[in-house]
Amino acid sequence: MKKQRPVNLDLTTIKMHPAANASILHRVSGVIMVFAIGILLLTLSTSLSSAEGFAQVQDSLSGFFFTFIIFGCLSALTFHVLAGVRHLFMDLGHFEELASGNHSAKVIMILWLVISAIIGVWLW
Numbered sequence: 001m002k003k004q005r006p007v008n009l010d011l012t013t014i015k016m017h018p019a020a021n022a023s024i025l026h027r028v029s030g031v032i033m034v035f036a037i038g039i040l041l042l043t044l045s046t047s048l049s050s051a052e053g054f055a056q057v058q059d060s061l062s063g064f065f066f067t068f069i070i071f072g073c074l075s076a077l078t079f080h081v082l083a084g085v086r087h088l089f090m091d092l093g094h095f096e097e098l099a100s101g102n103h104s105a106k107v108i109m110i111l112w113l114v115i116s117a118i119i120g121v122w123l124w
Contacts, residue, residue: 017098022105026083029076036073067123074123075116082108082115 008014016024047057060066086108089095095104 017102018105018109019098019101022083022086022108025079025109026087029080029083032072032076033080036069036076039069040073071116071120071123074119075112078115078119079108079112082112 043057043060046053048054061070086095086104089104090101095101
């Protein structure tokens with residue numbers, strides 16, 4: 001028996017609500033942090049290996065590329081923590097309705113953008 005349902009394969013026409021965007025960004029920030037841990041551990045290992053390694057890492061930290069990597073890591077960590085706190089509140093029974101869930105998602109995204117801007121100003 002074949003079901004006659006409409007199929008929308010054009011993903012650009014689908015409008016997701018803010019809670020869905022926050023959920024996807026929460027997962028993406030988690031994946032970014034997994035890769036960031038590797039980069040940061042490699043940097044730590046290099047800096048602790050010798051005095052030359054420490055000087056090499058110190059020189060790299062002053063460059064734009066490494067500063068951008070640090071900004072990305074801190075920005076991902078910030079969003080992941082904010083979305084995690086939101087999920088903890090949802091586990092306690094708050095923000096479970098569609099309207100309040102979308103509102104809390106908008107709030108954490110705005111907070112994330114503000115904190116990321118502060119981190120960017122602090123780094124550069």
